[in-house]
Amino acid sequence: MPDSLAPHSLQPRSLQQWLQYLETLHPVGIDMGLERVSEVAKRMGLLSSSIAPRVITVAGTNGKGSTLAMVDSVARAHNLRVGTYTSPHLLRYNERVRIDGQEADDQLLVQGFEQVERARLQDSEISLTYFEAGTLCGLWCLANAKLDLVVLEVGLGGRLDAVNIIDADVAIVTTIAQDHASFLGTDLAQIGREKAGIFRAHRPAVLGSQTLPASVVECAQALAAPTFGLGQQFVHQVMDNGNERSLWRWQGQDSRGQYVAIDELPYPGLPIDNAATALQALLLAEVDLTQAGVQTGLAAVELAGRLQWVGPWCLDVGHNPHAAEYVARHLPAPPAGGRQWGLIGMLNDKDIDGVIQALSARISDWVCVTLTGERGCLASELSQRIIAQGGRVHFCADSPQAGVDWFANVLTPNDRVLATGSFFTVAALLARPLPTGAASLDGDGNEIR
Template sequence: MPDSLPQRTSQPLASTSRSLPEWLQYLEMLHPVGIDLGLERVSQVANRMGLLASPIAPFVITVAGTNGKGSTLAMIEAVAHAHGQRVGTYTSPHLLRYNERVKIHGQEAEDQLLVKGFEHVERARLQSPGISLTYFEAGTLCGLWCLSKSKLDLAILEVGLGGRLDAVNIVDPDVAIVTTIAQDHANFLGTDLAQIGREKAGIFRAGRPAVLGSQALPASVAECAKALAAPTFQLGHQFNHQAMASHSDLWQWSGQWADGSYVSIDQLPDPGLPIDNAAAALQALSLTGLALDKQAVQTAFSQVQLPGRLQWIGPWCLDVGHNPHAAEYVARHLPLPPQGGRQWGLIGMLNDKDIDGVITALTTRISHWVCVSLPGERGCQASELSSRISAMGGQVHFCADTPELGADWLADVLTPDDRVLATGSFLTVAALLAQLLPTGVALPEGDEHEIR
């Protein structure tokens, strides 16, 4: 579920012909709360739209989990595309444009297609009796409608929040993936990892393959699959990955086809995303019957990109991680700055996240901090972040009212050997992606530390 949704009101606008921005503004006011878990209302509207009468694509893969959903989905898409398949995806949240949430054959959905989708959702929603939908529910129905009209070979759906009661779960997947389980969205999912696992495993279907993409999942996930007699494929058991001894920068994947026979692909490049997720992506695709071609997989992993996940722009690393599990991964994979350089952290978070847990994970790597405020009732103030970092012994140099102002301040103090991790929220990263980021204070010509 997007961590950027505004509060809703109960006063809808009059129905008119709307542009996409006008539709999005309208949808923000349809429901009294931003997050309202449950499938009854969204299923009723989906049935009115005919979305559940037939599959939206010949194969559907649904991805749930606390972290790694976006990475897994991006690699499934890249590999399938490299094999010549026509792929559609539905993800959330977006960084810069709403259109990012729906992609058809590698391209963001055009405004016109999304507007048509929202018009279909609205007509179905207003049939008697009228049904109220959240912003996310309406967007999910629109996305599913767009995918259903696009003549796909494969549709890949990312769960927003949880799994069992998420709007995406109205669609029955052919293969379901749970990537990781950790604490996040505690107000809705609680803090019991076993229960969180059961919620995520709510996307499993009876008799259909379930891919478990981590060796550290709570037992409740596999128990849910077993209760449904869903064939289970777990990392470290039915599929695995390992570094190649002769090529330290390459790795090998081994897995199983749907009939239980084994398959292996070696000499795979580092995709720049978690290898656990890459392995799960290959296992899921093998279960759709796709004959994996080594060269196509190599091409896909060498070219896959996912904005906002350890994304480098000059000396800036942007990562949307907003829980301790994600922050720990970032800290482990953040390279050291050049000798003499400082590692800065620009952080902005929402106040319903585990702020202390994220800071604790990052303090192993961050020596200098800039704290920024995020907007809205859920936005944490920079002063609060600063207090928590200082209490842990961190050094906060500046507090800014926005991520943009934090970046502007850094423009005057960065040296060419400094590096900056910008993290804590989709909102933080989105704000910085929309502007030109500073690359460091220019040094006199000929200086040995000039920018390279």
Template structure:
């Protein structure tokens, strides 16, 4: 009998022959057995799909809704340090006990005849949906995985569906045709339910998909907008539409330290979910919202999970210049199915010295390969290491007080560093 969360997570890894197996037939059958498709899991459900920006958009929807007194639940993946991060209730991670009970429910339903094989992600999604459904939520916010239309989360019908951005990523599964990727991501839209388009650079297929099923579309730059531009740290204004189609404006909003496009998208989604937005509560939420691993500062270190060129370009725009005389280091570790050249090119103008680290596993990429790519693109590699922690240890001997370190390239890179004590340069005596 499995009793601990660790035991259940190990068990999940043995349930299916492959890690990613997109499709809804198996997961829908188990969800039906669990009763998850009989009634809504919350009074309002918001789903968030896209290449980049899902996590920050979800985090801001959650913070904004809670600031307005609503009971919220979220589902995200992957996690950084604890599996419990994937499911939150009113801003708090789900307990081991709650998750274990959820996995027991999944397993009981899975083993009914005919037995169903589930991937780790599918079983985790069903567990999360069960946890949320038990919690009497006002709003459930669900992050859709890489599959979009065929992602396990898409068994749930959303009241409001969001597509944040579309860019090249997971090419092994999604291909390189942005229009087709857009259609797949837009598979979360539902007939007659609002579809929020959170980027002005989405492929035409996203809007076309909404139109084809008569889902009313709300696009950034037309139905809703913001005044932030490229300004960093300054107050901004949001303009959008209520559920009834009335115009709404919120002025003097604080910079949340996350993409303003995503903040504006979060506000529009909540307005369409029927939330009466109040500027003081919105401001409070934006001032306090946090998201681990997204431009997260730990002393001299900035940790960001960005792993494709689109994310790296945003990071490069927002990364501050080190104090006078300081160097901008980058510690980078990436998986082998990511566009390393594109990420490196985006960061090169900001980085003076690189430390490359190996990520293990079948999708891992060696530090030597990263170093070769950086050198060929004109960058300066200081050293290589066999893990993110080993790379941080090498930097410990080199950091000056004025230096800054960007650690990026993968969730795995950031997760390992967050679990260690990052070296900081001692202030120089005067």
């Protein structure tokens, strides 16, 4: 447990005031590198000993959040005290730090930010980004919580992400695809090397996809880190009728090379590849998996914003083509006579055309919404891109909330709406009631051509 820094005169702030203050500390929002954040972490005592007896770090383009959620839920079902750090959040900053399944309260986070600020100002002042300060606060909260296991989600990349100041006992790479191109580039081999930067010498690396670039394995081999790959050292298979939502079987391999198999596992409502990856990581973290514990943990897992249904609305934060393809494959057809709508709001640094193309197999009727801020894409721009691919745009709204208001007068009882494209889009919808559909829609005359 790190020691608290000596009292230093700090202006009292609420959590919201701290978050606003942190946005002013650094000239840019994202500044890749570990030198500054590592120095502050040393001052806080976070690097002098492990923050928990076992640490699992999760990196990847898609699937990080669901893998982490299943690691957390299954571990707690085995009576472990677990802490997690994730980003971004949907409704409350507190979501980023969870201790034993509960969001950190404002008081704990304020104490953490006070510790970060004292360390930052100690000796020579060090500038931190919002994410770096938040990561240090989260790590301090977890390190002081007397946990059995900590699970950390990488925010961006891996090698130079602030989370990577902590050495993982088990490192997971879920998937590799293009995202954050302005920071990680478009070369999948290089993206793989960045994600694999969380690997540590002689410590296990879990590979959660069968299509990772060779660079990921090469990085593990260079560190003599034993690799455990999906479809090789661990596998899963459906036990009934070939329906992926049926009961399934998992088999994995522990650090001594012994195989462990668990049958009759429930569908967790999240990708089975990620569930299998979570189990493999827990096994390598020396958790003695039991059938009852795994069944309980998978049945109880919850993750907002991932194919999450709220009445006739399906909310998914997917914002790149790889994630959109998964959503398109798993989106159920609406009831007879109903229409499958899409409400989309995206950031302009994403592969917008790729996301639209992936979803167009299932959705042809759209409402576009504007996201504010310098990275936000205008609804009119989204509309042009959808129309260029043959889709029908019925309305352009100046906010996600305005898009929802339009649906209130249009939805029929059998209609379904996929709301997607960004965490910001989904967060806006989770913060308000969503219409359930009572109107009747006359023809297609109201679309934008």
